[in-house]
Amino acid sequence: MSDSKVTVPLSEPPWLSGLPSPYYDDSHRRLQRVCHEFIGEHLIKHALEWETAEEVPSHVFGEFAKANMLLPSLPAPLPVEWLRRVGITEMPGGIPVEKWDAFHMMIYTDEMSRAGLAGPPGALNTGMAFGVPPILHYGDKQLQERFLPDLLLGRKRTCIAITEPDAGSDVANITTSAHTSDCGKYYIINGTKKWITNGVMSDYATMAVRTGGEGSGARGISMLVVPLKNHPGVSTRRLKVAGQISAGTSFIELDDVKVPKENLIGKEGQGMSYIMNNFNHERLFISIGVTRQARVALSAAFEYCMKREAFGKTLMDQPVVRHRLAKCAAMLESQSAWVEQFVYLLSKLSKSDGDKELGGLTALCKANAGIVLDECARCAVLLFGGNGYTRTGQGEIAEKIYRDVPGARIPGGSEDVLMDLAVRQLVKRFQQKTKELDARTKNSRL
Template sequence: MATPVPFSEPPWLLGLPSPIYKETHRKWQAAIRPFIEEHLHSHAREWERAETVPDHVFGDFAKANMLIPALPAPLPVAWLKRLGIHELLGGVKVEEFDYLHSLIFADEMARSGLAGPGGSLTTGVAFGVPPILKFGNKQLQEKYLPELLKGEKRSCIAITEPDAGSDVANITTTAVKSKCGKFYIVNGTKKWITNGIWTDYSSMAVRTGPEGSGGAGLSMLVVPLKNTPGVSMRRLKVAGQISAGTTYIELDDVKVPVENLIGQEGMGMRYIMTNFNHERLTIAVGTTRQARVALSAAFEYVLKREAFGKPLMDQPVVRHRLAKAGALLESQSAWVEQFAYQMTQLKKDDADRELGGLTGLLKAQAGIVLKEAADTAVLLFGGNGFTRSGQGEIAEMIYREVPGTRIPGGSEDVMLDLAVRQLVKLYKAKTQALEAGSKL
């Protein structure tokens, strides 16, 4: 077995001690890596160049219950057991699956260095299904969850619009009740919707309140997309992650049964914000792995590439670049692991309160680290890193994906600001609680 290239794996997978991973986590990682390598990573570059992943791959993952781990932990145990799903690969019982298992899954799914192929399979499951699970009533869950959890149908999350990206409160897609009261009539557009082009059902943010009502006027609906009258979809050509199926959706008088309301009218903003926490953590994990792939590829290259009569690694400036990016990478990796561990120890409400803002900061920092690692890789590969083939191809491909990690799930500058605002809010609330307690 070859010696791992420095920075190519997180320390716990290099045999170094870790206080957070248990035997169940190690078995999980050892079980899923060969499956993901065979069914995804061995073809990832080819599929990204072709700009699509073959339809059968989604089915292959579904049959192996390898879409389920994309859901937020803890898993919907009652639903899974009802569907006959009691264990995942490696013998992990569905009731034992925690956020460290989730971290390992997201990390392994990104080991090709490319977010598109893996994202084409898991994005809809990870972010489109949870609103139904968390907030949908029994009737809605019975209607959609069996097909979605078994991978017989596909889902997506549809929030972003041409004029409302990170500014979720300004969504303009409307859902107005029909005169008969049996339907919502949906009109508007959604843009940059990952997986949308293949999607049967979307968990969609819509405006049910009056214009100008901001976040208080938002709701969420399950809106059928594929083969639905009034719905038109087309692929968007983006710089990276092309195979993930970024989609533009137009909705023209689309009739949606009122029973498809997720939770309560006017509560959409809360549902969206809660859902973002899992999305941002998942993005942070995958992005951190992409940074590993970029930096370790560059490290391996400069060990053998010669210039000015000696290997590039003998140049102090080269070592400096690797060290700078490596320090950022390992710090980010440790923070991601710490975050996932904290999620395993906190109750859901406590985690949302204590970590909600920090999740945005974690995601933003992951993008910053990836940019540094991708810049380093391209510069050290030189002309090869600027070429869409050959030894530097992976560096060039990852470089194009950097904006796709810094913008979705909340743009970087918005996340940095959100994190501090949330920390201030939490600090003031705790201070007020202490002051109130001291007066008793």
């Protein structure tokens, strides 16, 4: 952001308000300026209009793909070899693909969420952020050769399809089946997927299916690349949800859908592991965007309270109003700092170590982001008063962000499940480390 502009309190994280930070170098600041300009012009200034219309125009995806403004949603480090193969050597801001780190990803994600709405950015980058990584990390060479060039260049779109009508956060309970055809060359898929972001827009789905048969639990789950558009046996339709409407939440039905066995991602029966590791990036990605949404809501309320008058003085002159803002500000800035810390750790750890050490805490960070958004959005609606309960006018942004709150607290693992998961993972990791230490101590005595 320009140093010549005085920003509304709480509207920017400290490093964008001119305060020092140990995390960011010139490449990060350059990327922020480039993203702010491009995303501001091509997304942010239209986001409220598009969310109201419940649709992001189809040409916008192409504009972002052409500018390489979808690739930053991938987890860092980037797939350098693949990007070079498709002709991409630099990311936005002129940053070499091999120099891209987790802070670059965070800056991009934050800028995509600057409008305070989850729907418009979700309509563009959900497939790249969550659907492509399993192919990159676990797909064999032939699978990658067939799908990655089109997906990385934005010529085709994918989505991540895990959730089902009776299996949300309980991934091990999915029932969509994939059995081998009589000829042995195909999987035959039957079942349904629900609440799939981008489903109606996507050419493919990175899909969780049950290859192990009934009763096989987590060990019977695999991942496949499943064709969607105009593919026999596949039907998709949009679901009307409360918030994030323009992101294209979908219901997918699969009736004897034939998929080549070569579309298997990794190994049969290993899908649960792939899904859980993929969740780590998904949950951090969501945490970053949701934290920006909370910032937009609270700073909008802050600005409104400085000019709105009641009982002969501005709302900001009322102690009860200042107390509401202060409580939310403390939660927001704590969450913002926590996200930065996570990103720093990820920038220093290998993927395997990051998945192992931070999986549970990432789940907790995502859950807490939703709680902070709930508090900040509710505070904004209350302080905007009647305007915050109206879908147009001064409080429109607060009203729309408040409708996005359940979309922050449920998808990607619902809040209660993630909190329980976080503690279970912390206990598990503690027990592993204790066992390893005991083994080392025993060996040293020998």
